Amino acid sequence: MSDPRSYSSLPGISSLLDAISAPAILMDRDYRICAANRAYREHFSGNEALLGRHCYEVSHGYQVPCDQAGETCPLQGCLRTGQRQRILHIHNTCQGKEHVDVELSPVRNDDGQIEFFVEIMAPVRTPDTPGSRPMLGFSQAYTEMLAMLGRAAPSDISVLLLGESGTGKELAARHIHQHSARANKPFVTVECSGLTESLFESELFGHEKGAFTGATQRKPGLVEAARGGTLFLDEVGDIPLAMQVKLLRLIETGSYRLVGSVTPQQADFRLVCATHRQLTQMVEAGTFRQDLYYRISPFPILLPSLAERRADIVPLARRLLQQLSQDRPRVLSAASCDWLEQQQFPGNIRELRNRLERATILCDDREIEPRHLTLPNSLRTTAQASHNIQPVNLTTGIDQAMPLDQLEARYLLAIAHQFGGDNARLAKQLGISERTLYRKLANARSNPQDSPDAATADKPSSAEH
Numbered sequence: 471m472s473d474p475r476s477y478s479s480l481p482g483i484s485s486l487l488d489a490i491s492a493p494a495i496l497m498d499r500d501y502r503i504c505a506a507n508r509a510y511r512e513h514f515s516g517n518e519a520l521l522g523r524h525c526y527e528v529s530h531g532y533q534v535p536c537d538q539a540g541e542t543c544p545l546q547g548c549l550r551t552g553q554r555q556r557i558l559h560i561h562n563t564c565q566g567k568e569h570v571d572v573e574l575s576p577v578r579n580d581d582g583q584i585e586f587f588v589e590i591m592a593p594v595r596t597p598d599t600p601g602s603r604p605m606l607g608f609s610q611a612y613t614e615m616l617a618m619l620g621r622a623a624p625s626d627i628s629v630l631l632l633g634e635s636g637t638g639k640e641l642a643a644r645h646i647h648q649h650s651a652r653a654n655k656p657f658v659t660v661e662c663s664g665l666t667e668s669l670f671e672s673e674l675f676g677h678e679k680g681a682f683t684g685a686t687q688r689k690p691g692l693v694e695a696a697r698g699g700t701l702f703l704d705e706v707g708d709i710p711l712a713m714q715v716k717l718l719r720l721i722e723t724g725s726y727r728l729v730g731s732v733t734p735q736q737a738d739f740r741l742v743c744a745t746h747r748q749l750t751q752m753v754e755a756g757t758f759r760q761d762l763y764y765r766i767s768p769f770p771i772l773l774p775s776l777a778e779r780r781a782d783i784v785p786l787a788r789r790l791l792q793q794l795s796q797d798r799p800r801v802l803s804a805a806s807c808d809w810l811e812q813q814q815f816p817g818n819i820r821e822l823r824n825r826l827e828r829a830t831i832l833c834d835d836r837e838i839e840p841r842h843l844t845l846p847n848s849l850r851t852t853a854q855a856s857h858n859i860q861p862v863n864l865t866t867g868i869d870q871a872m873p874l875d876q877l878e879a880r881y882l883l884a885i886a887h888q889f890g891g892d893n894a895r896l897a898k899q900l901g902i903s904e905r906t907l908y909r910k911l912a913n914a915r916s917n918p919q920d921s922p923d924a925a926t927a928d929k930p931s932s933a934e935h
């Protein structure tokens with residue numbers, strides 16, 4: 471079977487693949503496409519001829535197999551292990567570049583040798599719903615994160631989303647919901663920061679008529695509203711200790727009582743939590759219950775900061791601009807693209823969005839220039855202060871001992887600023903992994919006692935969506 475084109479004439483192969491509703495192809499060991507079903511042709515190739523072409527060329531436009539182009543190749547993985555492989559790739563499709571969940575299974579001959587592969591592809595999309603806009607990103611850090619969301623979504627496992635403010639944790643929570651078996655049921659957000667103990671209970675569990683002054687009728691809580699769907703606890707790290715025990719009981723027993731009632735109710739929700747805080751350190755410090763931490767964190771997913779996915783900044787900025795200036799389309803000049811790619815964006819996508827919104831107001835013409843994006847010096851000083859960037863002077867005040875963790879936090883924030891977001895280079899020079907650096911930086915930014923100015927840090931409004 472040296473000529474892959476001949477496979478098309480093998481009776482039944484194409485109609486066999488047509489039995490699979492998702493896009494699917496048959497490939498040989500030489501990466502050549504031997505057959506493709508109708509769904510694949512419709513979604514991936516349009517009218518282009520396919521048979522005999524290499525999968526890496528059709529899917530990625532590469533001249534060499536994926537593993538030689540810096541990506542993981544499922545075919546190689548399958549040959550190496552003899553096992554089915556699943557991976558998230560970015561493919562060229564009729565709609566442009568798309569994330570595609572690829573599953574590749576070996577097809578063996580009578581001697582048990584792998585001769586062919588069946589590749590089934592599921593494009594990963596985040597629907598544009600009133601509550602959320604589609605997520606965008608093609609960088610490696612983002613793709614790895616999306617792959618983890620895709621793994622977790624179909625199961626009912628509790629997911630903990632970690633990452634700096636504005637990295638898209640709420641959108642990620644919605645993505646999980648939309649790709650779960652509960653997608654047709656409600657997605658309910660509980661904004662945990664700032665809730666008092668009594669409010670927390672009545673918001674979450676609801677109350678009976680007459681439970682307290684003003685409770686003129688029975689009010690169902692958010693747990694009931696989420697019945698069958700997903701309960702998203704945003705800023706779970708902000709729940710005070712006294713309330714953590716109530717949440718723990720709800721998660722452990724799956725039951726709760728309305729305020730003013732003795733009758734237990736059965737809850738039915740999938741739990742997704744998010745926080746920008748370092749929960750493990752809070753557990754060590756005794757401000758977050760360890761038992762609750764283990765309950766909410768069986769599947770933690772770290773969302774990369776914008777500085778860790780610089781390749782996404784310009785595509786994201788273009789998408790955000792489309793959303794922001796629908797009536798009067800704006801474009802980014804080449805200089806603006808360069809400028810954006812060099813920025814830190816401690817407030818991540820939210821900050822990028824704010825900058826662009828401001829630029830659309832300042833720009834009278836069609837093209838946005840860097841001058842529309844930069845902040846005046848006076849504002850920049852405030853913005854910098856609000857992100858805890860403190861000058862570090864290690865030689866003065868030596869008679870006053872500073873706790874080492876505070877010293878480290880201050881040093882990291884200052885040095886990270888000097889490195890302009892190049893965390894890979896900084897981590898290398900500090901002799902730690904990039905991930906450790908990212909964690910330490912996130913902690914330094916979120917830990918108020920490390921910085922006297924932290925109290926001025928903006929808590930962005932949730933009304934931004």
Ligand SMILES: Nc1ncnc2c1ncn2[C@@H]1O[C@H](COP(=O)(O)OP(=O)(O)OP(=O)(O)O)[C@@H](O)[C@H]1O
Pocket residue numbers: 603604605606607633634635636637638639640641642704744745746786819820823930934935
């Ligand atoms: N991948 C993405 N593609 C496009 N827009 C995004 C993406 N991720 C986030 N956004 C946008 O960025 C803004 C912040 O996102 P989101 O509120 O989900 O962040 P967050 O991490 O939950 O922030 P916080 O911790 O402050 O609550 C929103 O306007 C959201 O629509």
